[in-house]
Amino acid sequence: MRHLIDPTDLSKEEIKEIIALAEDIIADRKKYSEVCKGKKLATLFYEPSTRTRLSFTAAMMELGGNVLGFSDAMSSSVSKGETVADTTRVINCFADIIAMRHSVEGAPLVSAMNSRTPVINAGDGSHAHPTQTLTDLLTIKREIGRFDNITIGFCGDLKFGRTVHSLIKALSKFQGVNVVLIAPEELKLPGYMKHEVCDKLGIPYREVESLEEVIGDLDVLYMTRVQKERFLDEEEYDRVKDCFVLTADKLKDAKPEMRILHPLPRVNEISVDVDNDPRAAYFRQVENGKFVRMALILKLLEWADKPSHHRELISKDVIKGEHRCSNPKCISNTEAHAVEPMFRPSADGNGLRCVYCEHRPVK
């Protein structure tokens, strides 16, 4: 069985295969218009979404398949306390593939652990958003022409921005990628991303607090929204919510071939006067999301029964039963009666990380 829970679930070759298939779909959409006839995608969205849910829906429809699911978990039996594992087993009776978005970190992994069909993580809390990453990669390929040898600046909420974490992990597979982290102190990239992803995988990065000082160096500027819904303290959100606003004036020092990406939705971090600049790629990025999700659905359905594409979801060196996760938004805490805590040795050799959300155990 194959799932997509984290961008690291895909090898570099598999990423390239999905991107190439998406480009072929763009070149000849008619060829793919019936390839999923008789197949059903379940979209289980426990958290709000516009792009991801509707692009998955459009993707399956354009492949000739059907879609079922919910966009408000409170209209499902989740409101009566049904667990992610039980909901997954039920949906397995109706659909061939699942796309799940959840505010609880690790929920798509628990779904995959209990599923007879492929599960796609459509975003889990502040943790990961691998299909946004595939969207970003296809956009970089189409706009810049390459993944290797690029300087990419991530700007805004690097602490809670799951799209940032996922894209950095995926870019680590390519050569010559330089990362510039542009964020205020409160929104800096978490330590595990710096030490266990960038340092361990050899991605050079530098941290700055001013966009103006680096904008001229960038091939890609990846803007992000400050994620109000992830803050536990509203005053802290108010302090940082307007930390970076990209305006047409600030682009005067940027390269003519630089591209601006944003996973969207935006609030006010990109002024509307930037939208008509040819460097603004964020609405083209949305459409790429549909094509890459078409490619992903096809590949996961193809790989599901191939032993050569089988991957273990949980590594054999996990430690069970001795610790509890320190993250209140981890599924091992929100569904403590149903989900067994599991930890793996940290990649930097320093302690343990939760298998579901990558946080540390409670001390």
Ligand code: CP
């Ligand atoms: N980029 C993204 O995930 O958008 P939605 O939250 O609207 O799905």
